[in-house]
Structures are given as structure tokens and as C-alpha cells.
Amino acid sequence: MDFIIEAVVKAIKHLYEADVAAKDINLQETRKEFEGQITLVTFPFTRVSRKSPEQTGTDIGEYLLANVPDISAFNVIKGFLNISIADSFWLNKLHAEILSDDFAAAKSNGKKVMVEYSSPNTNKPLHLGHIRNNLLGYSVAQILGAAGYEVIKANLVNDRGIHICKSMLAWQKFGNGETPESSGLKGDHLAGKYYVLFDKAYKQQIEELKAAGQTEDEAKKNAPLIKEAQQMLQKWEAGDEDTISLWNTMNGWVYDGFAVTYKTLGVDFDKYYYESNTYLLGKDIVEEGLASGVFFKKDDGSVWIDLTEDGLDQKLVLRADGTSVYITQDIGTAQLKYDDYKMDESIYVVGNEQDYHFKVLFLILQKLGKSWAKGLYHLSYGMVDLPSGKMKSREGTVVDADDLMADMFSTAKEQTEEMGKVDGFTEEEKDKLYHTIGMGALKYFLLKVDPKKRLLFDPNESVDFQGNTGPFIQYTHARIKSVLGKADYKPSANNKVTTLDGVERDLLVILTKYPQMVTEAAAAHSPALIANYVYELAKAYNKFYHEKSIMQAEDESLKQFRLELSAASAKLINKAMGLLGIDVPERM
Incomplete structure (x- = not known):
């Protein structure tokens, strides 16, 4: 104001x-x-x-x-x-701004931002934690775009390292040539199966070595499987043809599987980066930092940085055997990303378990003299729990993303049919509606909470058609579209309404806040601000709908005005939910 x-x-x-x-x-x-x-x-x-x-x-x-x-x-x-x-102020806002096609269409601010999210490992399928990550990243990108930024949506694929070798080695030993086609499994699920098999066999070897008199730490280091996995990693880094061939084959299976999951989830990317292409650049930068005195080498040949004066710790950046660690790859990737796009800000959407890692990474890049390091930002988010507890992928107890999305479809179908909301729908229309409601419920439930907070996801609660849920807001949109359809609503430039009732004014006030909420959500990198705004808008519209007659208004001017309020509400619900990556149905 x-x-x-x-x-x-x-x-x-x-x-x-x-x-x-x-x-x-x-x-x-x-x-x-x-x-x-x-x-x-x-x-x-x-x-x-x-x-x-x-x-x-x-x-x-x-x-x-x-x-x-x-x-x-x-x-x-x-x-x-x-x-x-004055009422005239709000009415002018409605007719001169809110109802126009370009309302809240931000002009370019001339700034470029990259949002990196998903960042999966190619040794297992995506899980519930990945879902929150993908939804946060995609929504933040949408919000920043709506606020006037040029946005690049990036996915850094963790396609190399000891964890990838574990799946590869287990497939070699136990796979008998199994493929996605022969097994009927999605490729990412097949790779995940062998990651779990490796862990089981590895644990068995540890127990055998402990029974033979070794300590647990000794057994973990001396187990034949882990030694073979380490040798495979060294072969991979040396370019061994057979190792690279198997790596390409299994990664290909996984990428095909990920593509299906991303499509169902409704997220996409403008640019993919692969750690297999960035770790060498990271090693080169470490060598430069070693020469300039930013890093130092220990007697065993490993390379470190001392950050104790900055309140942190000493950090390994290159192993004694010359193989890279995560931070090496991230240094190389950060440089490559900036070289490609010269962006003003680079956002990493990564769970809060990596808070320390990103403090170290950003500080190292500053000490290396990277002027763009000041534009790096870690969007740290809390983990997602189900009532059954925390997930552990290597033990096979992970909540699979594909399974969860299928469950959301089933839950939406069951609850929608119980309420009798699909009379007159074809089977194809029903399936589309169940997907829209199920995914809307999942996305809204995970995005309405401040990203920094840990949350407990309850699938049944998320599909409730009452309360602060996606389906409640979706149903509100469908209700408005039904009203507008029955009234054969058409915009009019000639409106004689000059005074507002309390619920009309309250609804209009909320509608005018939309551009401000987009700006605030972009600054805070928080889809929760948009989610809770659109919930307040849906609540205000429903209060207006129940208290004021639209079709039986006292005169045509008042009827037209209330239809305009309805049209504006539907438009902004659609826009706001779109920023969350959520579709809203025309009818339900």
C-alpha cells in the first residue's frame, strides 16, 4: 500500500x-x-x-x-x-487489474537463477524424500519465474561413486543377466534391488569376519565385497572398458525409470549435469588450489583444506589414492554451471542433513576466489516421515515414489467415489480426475509446510476434501467453474456496483494480495507462502458463496459483479496452484 x-x-x-x-x-x-x-x-x-x-x-x-x-x-x-x-478502491482494483489477462505477470528483472533439484543416485529408485525435493525445486522455479527471474531448472545426477559400484557389483555376482525386460521391473527398481542385495551380502561378510575375531571397523574395511567395489571404482576412473560398459547399461535402465517417475510427478528440467562429467574438473580445481596454497597435502597423499579458523573443520577434498569425494565433484559442478549460464544466483535444493557440506562447499569456493560464490544458496529442507518411521534405502525399507503415487491415485479414487463426485464421467475422465486429485493432495500436503520443517506425511489426511488440503482447493475451483458455466458468464466493462458487503470486500482484499505473495514467496524461496495464500483464498470464496446468492442476486449488476468476483477467484486459484505444480479440475 x-x-x-x-x-x-x-x-x-x-x-x-x-x-x-x-x-x-x-x-x-x-x-x-x-x-x-x-x-x-x-x-x-x-x-x-x-x-x-x-x-x-x-x-x-x-x-x-x-x-x-x-x-x-x-x-x-x-x-x-x-x-x-474505500470500496471504490477495491472495485477499481478488480476491474482495472485483477480481471485483466496480465494481472500479476511480472516483468523481467534482468536476473538469472538456477534451481538445482532432484539430484538422484543412479543406484536406486526415487523415494518419498525425493518427492519433497522435486516438488520444492519445481515450485520454487515456478515462483521465481512468476516473480520476473529467468530460471534454469537443473538436475545433477549422481551417476558415479562407490554406491553406484555396489549395485553394479551385486548385479555381476547375483544378477544372472537379469534386465528390466526379463524381470518386468522398471530399470531404477532393478538397480535398487541389487543395491539392497549388496548390503545384505556385505553385512553377512562383516558378521563372518567378526566371528573370526576382527573388530567391526576391521571387518567393514576387510570384507571382500567392499574391497571389490573399491577396485571397481578405481577401474571406472581408469576408464576400464568392461566396467564403463556395465555402468552405461545399468545407468541407462535407471534413466528410463526416472523419466517415467518424473512424468507422473509432473516435474521437468532444462539442463542435466552428470557427476561423471564434473569430477575431473573438480580434481583440476583442487590441483590449482593446492598450487596456490588453499589446500594442503598430508603424508599419505590425500588433499585437505583447513577451515578451523572459520569455525568449521579440516575437510578432505581428494583421497590418497587420487579418487574424488563428493566435495570434489561439487566444486567442479559449481564451476561448470557458472561457466554455462553466468547466473546471479544458484539454488541447491538439498535436505538439511547436508547443511554442513554446503557451508564447506561455499566457503571453499570463496577461498578459491570465485566471485560468483556469493550467489550460492542452499535451500535446506526437513525430512519427510510416514507413521512407520524414517526411511533407509540400503535396507530396502524406503517408501518408493512410484508406489506412493499409485497409492495416492487409489486413495483419491476411493474417497471421490464415496462422495459421488464422478456421476456422468467417462472412465477416462475418472482416471484423469483421480490422478489430478491424488497428485494435488500429495503436492499440496508437502508444500504447505515451511521447507525448513520436518513433516509427517499422512496420505489419507492429504486427500480430505475439507480443511487445508489440495482437494479442498481443487473442489473450490471446480465449484466456481460450475457456477460460471451455469450463468454463461462473460466479462463486462459496464458495472454499476459501488458498495461492497463484508464478505465481498474480504474476498477482494485477498485477491489483490496475489502479486505481493508471489514476490514474498520468491524472496523466501518458500512455496508454503503460496500454498497458505491459496487456501485462505479458497476459504474466503466459500464463505462468500455460502453467504451471498449469485444466481438469485437482487439485480443484474450485482449478479454480474459476483460472477466477476468468482471468475477472478478461479483465475488466481488456478495461477497459485500452478506455481505449486498442481492442476485444478474444471469439474468434479
């Missing part, structure tokens, strides 16, 4: 002959129990008014009422000036 801030600056100058900066004026939403839409905190101005907060508020309120046509009333509660904005 810039015009109010400007008016308050003028009021204080006129009333008290004092200058205040616009940034020092604190406007808030008026609390629901008081009249008004905007509240000014008056305490800071008592030093220039030399009056009580209440009298200061009254002085400013009287000035605003006399000099600002869009202000219709005010009241003062202690040190808070509650300002009522």
Missing part, C-alpha cells in the same frame, strides 16, 4: 513538521476483530508528535481521511491506527 505510506509521510510533515523515511513506516494487516484493512503502528511517531500513541493515531487518521480519497474511515486502538479503504 505505497499510497498510504506516502500519505503518512506527508501527514507527519504537515502535523509535526518532521521528516520520516518511508522504510520507517510499519503497516500491518488489520486484525479480524477490528474494522479496517490496514493498520499503522503509531508508537515510533510519538517522539515527534510529543503526544500519546492514541492521540498521534487520531491526528494522522483525521489527516488521511481529509486528504486521501481512497480512505473512508479510521479507528484507533491504543497505539494502532486501523484504516478502512
Whole structure:
């Protein structure tokens, strides 16, 4: 509300002959129990008014009422000036801005941002944690795009390393030539099967060595399987043809499987990076840092950086045998990404278990003199739990993404059919609706929570058609589209309504906030702000719908106005849900 801030600056100058900066004026939403839409905190101005907060508020309120046509009333509660904005202001917002096609279409801000998300390992399928990661990354990218950024959606595939070799080795030993075609398994599920088999066989060898007198640490290092996996990694880095051939084959299976999962989830990428292509660049940068004194070499030949003066620790950046570690790859990838796009900001969507890793990575890049390192940002998010507890992929207890999405489809089907919401639908239309509701429920439930918070995902609760859920908002959209269809609604430039009822005004106020919410969500990298905004919008529309007759309005002007309010609500529900990657049905 810039015009109010400007008016308050003028009021204080006129009333008290004092200058205040616009940034020092604190406007808030008026609390629901008081009249008004905007509240000014008056305490800071008592030093220039030399009056009580209440009298200061009254002085400013009287000035605003006399000099600002869009202000219709005010009241003062202690040190808070509650300002009522004229109905004409809100009506003008509706007709001049909200109903226009380009409402909230941000102009380019000239800044480029990369959002890296998903980042799967090619030794197992995606799981529930990956779902939160993908949904967060995709939604943040959508929000930043809506806020005027040029966005590059990137996926860094962890396609090399000891964990990949574990799956490869287990397939060699136990696979008998099994393929996705012969097994009927998606390729990523097949690779995951052998990752689990490796872990079981490895644990058995550890127990055997412990029974023979070795300590657990000795047994873990000396188990034949882990030694073979380490040898395979060294062969891979040396370019051994057979090892590379198997790696290409199994990775190909996994990529085909991932593509199916991504399509079902409704996420995509503009650019793929592969750690197999970036680790060598990372090793080169480590060598440069070693020469310049940023890194140091220990007696065993391993390369480290000492970050103890920065409150961190010593960090390994290259193993004694010359093989790279995660941080090596990430150094190379960060350089490659910047070389490719020269972006202003690079966002890493990675769970909070990696908080320390990214502190170290960003600090190393700064010490290496990378000017772009200041634009690196770790979007750290909390883990997702189910009532059954935390997931462990190597033990085969992971909540598979494909299985979970199939369960969401089934749950949506069951609950929708119980409510009788699919009468007159063809089977194809029903399946599309169940997918839309099931995925909407899943996405909304995971995105409505602040990214930093750990959350407990309850599939049944997420598909509830009441409360703060995706299906409730989707149903609200379908309800509005039904009303507009029955009324054969068409926009009109000629509207004679000049006054608003309370629920009409409340709904309009929420509609006007949409551009501000996009800006705030982009700045905070938080889809939760959009999710909770669109829930408040859906609630406000339903209150309006139940309290005000649309089709039986007193006259045609009022009917047309309420249809316009409905059309605007449907449009912004659609836009906001789209920023979350959620489709909204036309009917249900």
C-alpha cells in the first residue's frame, strides 16, 4: 500500500513538521476483530508528535481521511491506527487489474537463477524424500519465474561413486543377466534391488569376519565385497572398458525409470549435469588450489583444506589414492554451471542433513576466489516421515515414489467415489480426475509446510476434501467453474456496483494480495507462502458463496459483479496452484 505510506509521510510533515523515511513506516494487516484493512503502528511517531500513541493515531487518521480519497474511515486502538479503504478502491482494483489477462505477470528483472533439484543416485529408485525435493525445486522455479527471474531448472545426477559400484557389483555376482525386460521391473527398481542385495551380502561378510575375531571397523574395511567395489571404482576412473560398459547399461535402465517417475510427478528440467562429467574438473580445481596454497597435502597423499579458523573443520577434498569425494565433484559442478549460464544466483535444493557440506562447499569456493560464490544458496529442507518411521534405502525399507503415487491415485479414487463426485464421467475422465486429485493432495500436503520443517506425511489426511488440503482447493475451483458455466458468464466493462458487503470486500482484499505473495514467496524461496495464500483464498470464496446468492442476486449488476468476483477467484486459484505444480479440475 505505497499510497498510504506516502500519505503518512506527508501527514507527519504537515502535523509535526518532521521528516520520516518511508522504510520507517510499519503497516500491518488489520486484525479480524477490528474494522479496517490496514493498520499503522503509531508508537515510533510519538517522539515527534510529543503526544500519546492514541492521540498521534487520531491526528494522522483525521489527516488521511481529509486528504486521501481512497480512505473512508479510521479507528484507533491504543497505539494502532486501523484504516478502512474505500470500496471504490477495491472495485477499481478488480476491474482495472485483477480481471485483466496480465494481472500479476511480472516483468523481467534482468536476473538469472538456477534451481538445482532432484539430484538422484543412479543406484536406486526415487523415494518419498525425493518427492519433497522435486516438488520444492519445481515450485520454487515456478515462483521465481512468476516473480520476473529467468530460471534454469537443473538436475545433477549422481551417476558415479562407490554406491553406484555396489549395485553394479551385486548385479555381476547375483544378477544372472537379469534386465528390466526379463524381470518386468522398471530399470531404477532393478538397480535398487541389487543395491539392497549388496548390503545384505556385505553385512553377512562383516558378521563372518567378526566371528573370526576382527573388530567391526576391521571387518567393514576387510570384507571382500567392499574391497571389490573399491577396485571397481578405481577401474571406472581408469576408464576400464568392461566396467564403463556395465555402468552405461545399468545407468541407462535407471534413466528410463526416472523419466517415467518424473512424468507422473509432473516435474521437468532444462539442463542435466552428470557427476561423471564434473569430477575431473573438480580434481583440476583442487590441483590449482593446492598450487596456490588453499589446500594442503598430508603424508599419505590425500588433499585437505583447513577451515578451523572459520569455525568449521579440516575437510578432505581428494583421497590418497587420487579418487574424488563428493566435495570434489561439487566444486567442479559449481564451476561448470557458472561457466554455462553466468547466473546471479544458484539454488541447491538439498535436505538439511547436508547443511554442513554446503557451508564447506561455499566457503571453499570463496577461498578459491570465485566471485560468483556469493550467489550460492542452499535451500535446506526437513525430512519427510510416514507413521512407520524414517526411511533407509540400503535396507530396502524406503517408501518408493512410484508406489506412493499409485497409492495416492487409489486413495483419491476411493474417497471421490464415496462422495459421488464422478456421476456422468467417462472412465477416462475418472482416471484423469483421480490422478489430478491424488497428485494435488500429495503436492499440496508437502508444500504447505515451511521447507525448513520436518513433516509427517499422512496420505489419507492429504486427500480430505475439507480443511487445508489440495482437494479442498481443487473442489473450490471446480465449484466456481460450475457456477460460471451455469450463468454463461462473460466479462463486462459496464458495472454499476459501488458498495461492497463484508464478505465481498474480504474476498477482494485477498485477491489483490496475489502479486505481493508471489514476490514474498520468491524472496523466501518458500512455496508454503503460496500454498497458505491459496487456501485462505479458497476459504474466503466459500464463505462468500455460502453467504451471498449469485444466481438469485437482487439485480443484474450485482449478479454480474459476483460472477466477476468468482471468475477472478478461479483465475488466481488456478495461477497459485500452478506455481505449486498442481492442476485444478474444471469439474468434479
